[in-house]
Amino acid sequence: MSKLAARQAPLLGVALERELQRLLAVESFEPSAEFRAQALITDESVYEEAERDYEGWWARQAGELLDWIAPWHTVLDQSDAPNYRWFLGGRLNASYNCLDRHVLAGRGERVAYHWHGQLGEERAVTYAELLHEAEALAAGLRARGIGAGDVVAIYMPMVPEVVAAMLACARIGAPHNVVFLGSSPQTLHQQLSYSEAVGLITVDGALQRDATRAVKQEIDPVLDELASLETVIVRRHREASCPMRPGRDLWWDEAVAAGGGSCPPESLDAEHPLFLLYTSGSTGKPKVVVHSTGGYLTGVHWTSKYVFDLKPESDVFWCTADAGWVTGHSYSTYGPLMNGVTSMMYEGPPDHPHRAIWWELVERSRVTVLYTAPTIIRSFISWGAELPAGYDLSSLRLLGTVGEPINPKAWLWYRTVIGGGRCPIVDTWWQTETGAMLIAPLPGVVATKPGAAGRPLPAILPEVLDDDGDPVLGEQGALVLRRPWPSMLRTLYKENERYRQTYFGRFDDRSYFGRFAEPAYYVGDAARVDADGHFWIEGRVDDVITVGSERLPSARIESAIVAHPKVAEAGVIGLRDRERGQIACAFVTLVGDTQGSPQLEQEIREVVLERLGEAAVPRRIVWAVDLAKTRSGKIMRRLLRNVAYGLDPGDVTTLRDPRVMDDLERSFAAVVATESPESRPAPQPAK
Known part of the structure; x- marks a missing residue:
């Protein structure tokens, strides 16, 4: 136990339970004077400015945050609503905005990722090194005939190379389809078959706790059934048995050598598809979401910077999500990299090799911002506050939650035990389809309420409706979004009519569309909004x-x-x-x-x-x-x-x-x- 942790005498047992019960009576928590003094946004005027002209406000954010190759001529095209298009005529590259511009500005030696493996390995990967890796792999993909519009699947553990693979695809305009490594070979086959992927980037093997899984060998039978698949690039990771099929399969270093190393970023239309991503498919037929480049990057960059209050010079950011999920795309990869921040990455689960591994890593890497899921927080609660109490967590200054509603008691435990009672908590609501957060507190401005997602972010206009499509206050109803936003999905892959009906057809037969100039996006979540304008998410409508x-x-x-x-x-x-x-x-x-x-x-x-x-x-x-x-x-x-x-x-x-x-x-x-x-x-x- 560190001296600091021992000196603080953390609350445990009955004392902790009494404190949590006391805090349950506290309705809200204002930003502390200390936090507000250093926050990037401290003024309510940002909401008013965005509301006066939301298109103009988004245009300013896109112009200030991103580097564009060519300017746009139209901010928002609604001519084929609800198939919205943002920043028409604009051209840019996601890989450039994540890597090249930081290196060109002299920040190449800044660490992009502190990586920790399950066996105690550590690596620090700088922005310059990540750029070199991504560019070399992009050249290798191009040498195999893969280019703009070709889908490339990625099936890898949480290692820095999964980020390099995503950005290599983005560099040449090949939409990536990251498949969570825990998915079965049959699920991988389903996704690659549907997307008609021409390439796959994977590993020889990966750890599953203490056992090595021969990933490539395991998926080979389903890969052989894919007619569209022409290239399989394999990264050596765990020295697992790895048969290679001549003509199709090659090692990562072979692909890099064949490419020659140099691959300038492709100039891509703002609406060019950046990636495809399957929803979890927890109910019904899975949906394949398509996200654009310019709009997605704008929303993710802004929310990463201001909701997490990120300071590139001093913060170490840890989003614990896997790259196979949208949170891993937006806030483990694109968001922190666009902001030039140092992130942490851990390959294993939160209870391996022991149940305090996260707190050991927070202490070791001096993590300042932690973003994780309520279900993991509840696991920590069940394991006991004694585990985090054994580590120095004083580097933490902001905490976030994502993925599902968090109950007030878990929220307060997180704030008290992990945040030491000093860290604001940003409970963020968004979806695979929204691309970026839409409802969340700005931590230097908004008072936070335990269990509430908080106020909508600037330029976002949600509403809660009853069964007849009428707005309700203080009562549970269906959450809808009344205006488009840049990071929203553009369509469902190969199913545009399903996109229109699923997300914009819910209140069609009740004259709801007639109340507004723009169609309303049907979220599928139940919610209520209180008198202070804070939204409380209450699960799925079903x-x-x-x-x-x-x-x-x-x-x-x-x-x-x-x-x-x-x-x-x-x-x-x-x-x-x-x-x-x-x-x-x-x-x-x-x-x-x-x-x-x-x-x-x-x-x-x-x-x-x-x-x-x-x-x-x-x-x-x-x-x-x-x-x-x-x-x-x-x-x-x-x-x-x-x-x-x-x-x-x-x-x-x-x-x-x-x-x-x-x-x-x-x-x-x-x-x-x-x-x-x-x-x-x-x-x-x-x-």
Whole structure:
């Protein structure tokens, strides 16, 4: 334990619980005078300026933040709305904006990434080194006949080369399709087949905790089935068995040697596709989102800089998201690099080789800004505050959350235990489709409320609507966005009509479009907005339980359950009930070594009753070791429902740990076995 950590005598056990209960009564937290004094934005006028002329405001941001090869002649083209186009006529290159301009300005020796491997390895990669790597690989891709418009897939662990691969593609205008390394070979095949990828960049092997996975050897059978795939470039990473097919496969260094090293950045239209990215597919058919270059970079650059209050000269930024997810694209890669910031990258999971590895890395690299998911925070809570208390986290000055709503108690634990009570928390709402944050606090301006996403960012205009398409205040409704923004998706790959109907057709038959000059983007999330203009995200619209005449968001019940000090996490679903229509069923994980008991069940029900009323009280509580969550941390309530009704879960390869399904089924069956037949839920209707 460091001397500083010991001297601070961190709150633990009962003292911590008392402090969290005290803080739950605090409605909001103003920016401290110390933080405000050094913040990049401290004035409310930024909101007013953006609202007066949002197109002009975005144009100024794009002009000030990015280097353009040619200027645009039209800021926003709405002639084919909702297929919006931004910065028409403008030309630029993403790789140049992330790398070349920093090197040309004399900042090439600044570290771009502090990389840490699972075996204790460390590397510091400078901007100049990353540029050299990306340019050399881009030349190698071009030598293989790959150019603008050709899709290149990337299937790699979190190593600096995954960033080099993304920027190599961006350099020549080849849209990249990063596939999360934890995805199955079948998922990889599905994505490459659909996108008709001509190239794939991967590794020989990667670590899965203590075991080496022979990645290339494992995926070879599905690669052989892809007619469009002409080039496979393999980076040596873990010395795994790696058969190579002549004519198609080559090592990274061979590709670089064949390219000759030099590859100037391609001049690309602002609307040129930068990347394709599959949504998690937690419900229904997966969607393939297409993001542009100019608009996407504008939104990501601005939000990275001002929401995280980034200072390139002093900050060490750690976005813990994998490059296979949109957060890894926007805030592990493009955002920090455009800002010229030093980032940290860790190859492994948060509990390997031990449960305090993150705090060890924060202390070692002096991380100043940490951005992670609520599901990981809840895991830390279950492991106990003693782990982070053993490390010096005083370098941290700002904390962020992403991926799902965070309940107030977890928010306060994060602020108190990890942030030492001094760090502002920016809870950020956005989606794969939005490209960048849309609702989040500006930490030097806005008071933050535990559990709330906060106020919309400048130039963003959200609204909450009831079932009839009318705006509501203080009540739950459907979240919509009333005007376009630069970083929004341009279409769904090969499915433009699905794009128009999915995101802009929700209120079409209720005359909603007629109220505004522009179509409204339907988010699919349930939300409410309070009297201060703060938005509270309450899960997906479909994740609502109807008990009698009451409609209760699953996320709100989950938040009430985790307010109990012995609860780490909860996933709530609705089960059909013969009398009430539905009842709430909660899958609950507990803190540390806590064991489930009838007494604890009753305590949880009392907490929910006190906070939300009788209708929200879960009639069934299932103790679980873990919940069914995607690798990005989202609870798959659909799979919890499948467990409850004995349905085939289908493809579970997107789960963080597919083995959890067996545990959930056993736990649920054990609960059912103790009940009378009359108390069991009504059968699931046939599909």
